[in-house]
Amino acid sequence: MVQVTGTLQKDAWERRVLPPVEQVRPGMWSIPVPIPDNPLRYVLVYALELDDGVAIVDAGWNTDDAWQALADGLAQAGGSVADVRAVLVTHIHPDHYGLAGRVREHSGAWIGLHPADAALLGARYLEPDDLLARMNVLLHEAGVPGHKLHDLTMASMVIRDQVLAVEPDVLFEDGRRVEVPGWDLRAVWTPGHSPGHVCFHSEGHRLLLSGDHVLPRITPNIGVHSQQAPNPLGDYLRSLERVRTLAADEVLPAHEYRFAGLASRVDEIAAHHRERLTEVEALLADSPGSTAWELSVRLTWSRPWDEIRDFMQRAAVSETLAHLVLLQEQGRVRREPGTPARFRVVERVGGP
Helix, strand or coil: CCEECCHHHHHHHHHCCCCCCEEEECCEEEEEEECCCCCCCEEEEEEEEECCEEEEECCCCCCHHHHHHHHHHHHHCCCCHHHEEEEECCCCCHHHHCCHHHHHHHHCCEEEECHHHHCCHHHHHHCCHHHHHHHHHHHHHCCCCHHHHHHHHCHHHHHHHHCCCCCCCEECCCCCECCCCCCCEEEEECCCCCCCCEEEEECCCCEEEEECCCCCCCCCCCCCCCCCCCCHHHHHHHHHHHHHCCCCCEEEECCCCCEECHHHHHHHHHHHHHHHHHHHHHHHHHCCCECHHHHHHHCCCCCCHHHCCHHHHHHHHHHHHHHHHHHHHCCCEEEECCCCCEEEECCCCCCC
8 A cells, every 4th residue: 555655745645736845764865856837846855964075866957947946955965966976867868867967067976877778868958859750750650640740759859958968977887886975876777768767676674766667656758759669558567567576665756755565566567567458459459550649639648639739648648559569469359551550459269
């Protein structure tokens, strides 16, 4: 059973305000950093006290408001940006990686990232033309209609300037100890939400800094992307099993609020994806030959399709594709030849 431990964070979430800066463990602080114009509202940056300064897990977007919130939070914890010695980035997305370079400029801190995400930096943030061309092809194959294709292809570019794209100093290898004195952190590679997503586990402190991998209420976007692995949902479900049995009395996620009951939450998320796979399969049985776009329009989302913005529509189509890819791997659907890609349920012979 999942139990909320970040009660102040949950209360703030429900009131749609920023939660307070909190000391969540001796020597560890939670600092909410706002995300502009985004339903996630904030990223939770965790500050870990060191003998000679502080290490932070994730950093926030590269905006002035985010920078000020991070600086104010560190001050409340008794330090400053100049005291940061390390920035441990769980993954490449702007709300986690965006401010890391600016922090390094002001403090000399080292930045750590998993090699699989580090390899994507240039193509994503510095020279994205090839990425955009491949994304356009992917969305066309997914059946995105012509009048939407350009807008969905370009949807992520509006946040490109909210990242200071810098190379990491340290590459986190799966299972290796992270050099943060006083904190027995081990990097756990959990691909799915991004190819190089990592969580940080402390066996001694019995906690898991889960980034976006395991969240208490929502599920992270797991989508087919021109920079993703071929079967991201399969990778994600295997990654969930990797963390399920870790010794952790509390999970410290990057969004929403802290909680206990890691195994129960993993089971809930896995069940959600099983239900989603069944829903996609049922829609295909009802409408054979549908594209990912046509299925996405008909699937259940948190709001009506027409109220979903372009960037989130793109994420939704990518997520639908991820479920179709896994259904293909399981032998439950097949892709027909041609473009756009159309799918059909595989008829089972000799039983249900």
